[in-house]
Amino acid sequence: MHQIASELAEIARGFYSRGWALGTSGNFSAVTSRDPLRLAITASGIDKGSVTAEQIVEIDEHGGVAQPDHTATGQPRRPSAEAGLHLSVVRAGGAGAVFHTHSVWGTLVSEVYATDGGVSLEGFEMLKGLRGVSTHRHRERLTILENSQDYQALSGAVAALLQSDPHAHGFLLRRHGLYTWGQDLQEAKRHVEILEFLLEVTGRTLAPASLRE
Amino acid sequence: MHQIASELAEIARGFYSRGWALGTSGNFSAVTSRDPLRLAITASGIDKGSVTAEQIVEIDEHGGVAQPDHTATGQPRRPSAEAGLHLSVVRAGGAGAVFHTHSVWGTLVSEVYATDGGVSLEGFEMLKGLRGVSTHRHRERLTILENSQDYQALSGAVAALLQSDPHAHGFLLRRHGLYTWGQDLQEAKRHVEILEFLLEVTGRTLAPASLRE
Amino acid sequence: MHQIASELAEIARGFYSRGWALGTSGNFSAVTSRDPLRLAITASGIDKGSVTAEQIVEIDEHGGVAQPDHTATGQPRRPSAEAGLHLSVVRAGGAGAVFHTHSVWGTLVSEVYATDGGVSLEGFEMLKGLRGVSTHRHRERLTILENSQDYQALSGAVAALLQSDPHAHGFLLRRHGLYTWGQDLQEAKRHVEILEFLLEVTGRTLAPASLRE
Amino acid sequence: MHQIASELAEIARGFYSRGWALGTSGNFSAVTSRDPLRLAITASGIDKGSVTAEQIVEIDEHGGVAQPDHTATGQPRRPSAEAGLHLSVVRAGGAGAVFHTHSVWGTLVSEVYATDGGVSLEGFEMLKGLRGVSTHRHRERLTILENSQDYQALSGAVAALLQSDPHAHGFLLRRHGLYTWGQDLQEAKRHVEILEFLLEVTGRTLAPASLRE
Numbered sequence: 001m002h003q004i005a006s007e008l009a010e011i012a013r014g015f016y017s018r019g020w021a022l023g024t025s026g027n028f029s030a031v032t033s034r035d036p037l038r039l040a041i042t043a044s045g046i047d048k049g050s051v052t053a054e055q056i057v058e059i060d061e062h063g064g065v066a067q068p069d070h071t072a073t074g075q076p077r078r079p080s081a082e083a084g085l086h087l088s089v090v091r092a093g094g095a096g097a098v099f100h101t102h103s104v105w106g107t108l109v110s111e112v113y114a115t116d117g118g119v120s121l122e123g124f125e126m127l128k129g130l131r132g133v134s135t136h137r138h139r140e141r142l143t144i145l146e147n148s149q150d151y152q153a154l155s156g157a158v159a160a161l162l163q164s165d166p167h168a169h170g171f172l173l174r175r176h177g178l179y180t181w182g183q184d185l186q187e188a189k190r191h192v193e194i195l196e197f198l199l200e201v202t203g204r205t206l207a208p209a210s211l212r213e
Numbered sequence: 214m215h216q217i218a219s220e221l222a223e224i225a226r227g228f229y230s231r232g233w234a235l236g237t238s239g240n241f242s243a244v245t246s247r248d249p250l251r252l253a254i255t256a257s258g259i260d261k262g263s264v265t266a267e268q269i270v271e272i273d274e275h276g277g278v279a280q281p282d283h284t285a286t287g288q289p290r291r292p293s294a295e296a297g298l299h300l301s302v303v304r305a306g307g308a309g310a311v312f313h314t315h316s317v318w319g320t321l322v323s324e325v326y327a328t329d330g331g332v333s334l335e336g337f338e339m340l341k342g343l344r345g346v347s348t349h350r351h352r353e354r355l356t357i358l359e360n361s362q363d364y365q366a367l368s369g370a371v372a373a374l375l376q377s378d379p380h381a382h383g384f385l386l387r388r389h390g391l392y393t394w395g396q397d398l399q400e401a402k403r404h405v406e407i408l409e410f411l412l413e414v415t416g417r418t419l420a421p422a423s424l425r426e
Numbered sequence: 427m428h429q430i431a432s433e434l435a436e437i438a439r440g441f442y443s444r445g446w447a448l449g450t451s452g453n454f455s456a457v458t459s460r461d462p463l464r465l466a467i468t469a470s471g472i473d474k475g476s477v478t479a480e481q482i483v484e485i486d487e488h489g490g491v492a493q494p495d496h497t498a499t500g501q502p503r504r505p506s507a508e509a510g511l512h513l514s515v516v517r518a519g520g521a522g523a524v525f526h527t528h529s530v531w532g533t534l535v536s537e538v539y540a541t542d543g544g545v546s547l548e549g550f551e552m553l554k555g556l557r558g559v560s561t562h563r564h565r566e567r568l569t570i571l572e573n574s575q576d577y578q579a580l581s582g583a584v585a586a587l588l589q590s591d592p593h594a595h596g597f598l599l600r601r602h603g604l605y606t607w608g609q610d611l612q613e614a615k616r617h618v619e620i621l622e623f624l625l626e627v628t629g630r631t632l633a634p635a636s637l638r639e
Numbered sequence: 640m641h642q643i644a645s646e647l648a649e650i651a652r653g654f655y656s657r658g659w660a661l662g663t664s665g666n667f668s669a670v671t672s673r674d675p676l677r678l679a680i681t682a683s684g685i686d687k688g689s690v691t692a693e694q695i696v697e698i699d700e701h702g703g704v705a706q707p708d709h710t711a712t713g714q715p716r717r718p719s720a721e722a723g724l725h726l727s728v729v730r731a732g733g734a735g736a737v738f739h740t741h742s743v744w745g746t747l748v749s750e751v752y753a754t755d756g757g758v759s760l761e762g763f764e765m766l767k768g769l770r771g772v773s774t775h776r777h778r779e780r781l782t783i784l785e786n787s788q789d790y791q792a793l794s795g796a797v798a799a800l801l802q803s804d805p806h807a808h809g810f811l812l813r814r815h816g817l818y819t820w821g822q823d824l825q826e827a828k829r830h831v832e833i834l835e836f837l838l839e840v841t842g843r844t845l846a847p848a849s850l851r852e
Binding site for chain 1: 448
């Protein structure tokens, strides 16, 4: 657990430095046990620029805190409010790590393409870094889910999405950000970098006027 | 005081590295005492890329230097010329820290929306990181004040703004930059990151032509 | 070999930090022997943000691994899948180092100008940093090759290009990225920085609409 | 000399990390003696990302190398080819440090406004950081000189410019970059940051189409 928490924290700090997890946004998890299901996940409200392994909590399959239930100061830490979405992804696809970033380009693209229900990334060499993709001719469809504060409903929407599209590598929440995952921490990190890169490429091809409400 | 000054300096260096406090711009303060009112604030003309705790001065409620009145070299340090604005914010809303950044996007957006008197940020998940905001449906209105070198008049305008809009989390000075604050240093830092992120998103949705005078 | 591998790794980490080699993209090589021809090259699938000298392999003139044939863990490392392109460049022009970056602007520009077969960079002082160029009046033509997963065919196309245009300093693969080279590691690094800079300048002069498919 | 060379090198590495001195571009100098006139200046062809004090040479008023005439390896180092422009600035205005950066936005803006002979920066709070400027209502005119490889002629053009406009804080070379200066290293660094910031603001207000040739 400590090794995984340290690696999660280091990756989160790297994303913060790129501007993908500002203002305590973003959350990052990894599976620590399959049976029973246990997930290490960044605690709620943590500054990702200085996050440490001690700010990662372990939750069970219902999202309850498995350990530590209290910090050294006696204050309980809560997992990220979006823990349910992480659990939905892990249950659906066997992912070992789930990362949620919150970039400027992801926010913009998720709004512009919202009425289409998703955005397609196609014909880029960079796509070959996604698990199971072997040619730039691949077409990756990122579904855009309407954002909501009802995380239970959102978790259900994620489960339904991954059932209907089991080969998806990620999805967007509208005006919110990107979710992606991988078999392990390194693969999930790679998928973040690939999809954020392609969201920036996509965003820069849009006329600014089309970005206005 | 020294602990607060060290944290202020570290945060300021971080903002400098993002390009939000270039050319000695930006100033940063934190309350060190409520009664009597004392504020730790970056000295005037300091390079934020290398600012240290020794370059933070403590001022009283009238903006006079409480300590140190002289540096080790015998040269007096002056507080930032904008100290009066920090004091206005602290008096009006009970803030524990006040941060002023000076970014490219803040400068651009404060000009484009100046004739509207302000810019609205609405519908973004990122808004939930602002104190007291619990849904992305929140609408944050950043008032844009006309820039001036008469800081006494500006301080009065800030006091009046916060009296009429006590729930505001920040404001813009035209072609100048962003002011925001928080109960403590970490909250003020979070508010800077959130509002600068949303100013960039807003700026990138503008047609360049609309940015021309 | 170890000295060259360390320098290759350091340069690759620098390009990663600029966003020019995200998601394990990019690959970097240097000649370690001319006769027989030996090339140190980044192994396949390596994270360039943390690449070390141990993740560089040495290949022979046919692209086979010369050393190490196995890592300490007994797992064989494969050279980058694009090793054949590096060998084509080395054979054609006597380059001592070949670098392939994968930037947002390189990706965009390689698409917009693809139907022209290439993009011209002309009149910039920055061009003077290219080997053998002594005036900003120089016109550098970057040919854009259609991307392909048939690396043998691509390697042939590169060989043909360099035969017909022996003074070229680089080329683009469509929606893929930049190849450039130099007599040694430092010259190849300089050429990457110059060409990526000019691709960004070129990309920023394009109307976003022209970037859409 | 060594202290100045160390500070010059540190400042140059900082500008490199912002992308303002890529590909060995940019050069940086400081006066080490007024009578006789001596200037410490970055040697020609140095990578600014790793420049050290040992890569700074001292030149006399004619641009000849005062020390060291040879490096430890016996190889003579040459001063930057643009040393004559630095000397012109120092002679004309009493500057203690002269910095030349080479940014994407400086390159773009120097081309778009070239036919106007210069670009005006006006109404920005950031201008107050320029020496002797006390209000944002200041109008700073950056003259744009046609680029040339005839540095003797360029040096003369710079001398003439500073004679006719002694209050200028900088100038642009077309498709080349920015020159600015200050009484000391810190002031010159501040002026670079202010003018590069305002060039970015200006560049982002331009319609991309206007940037095309």
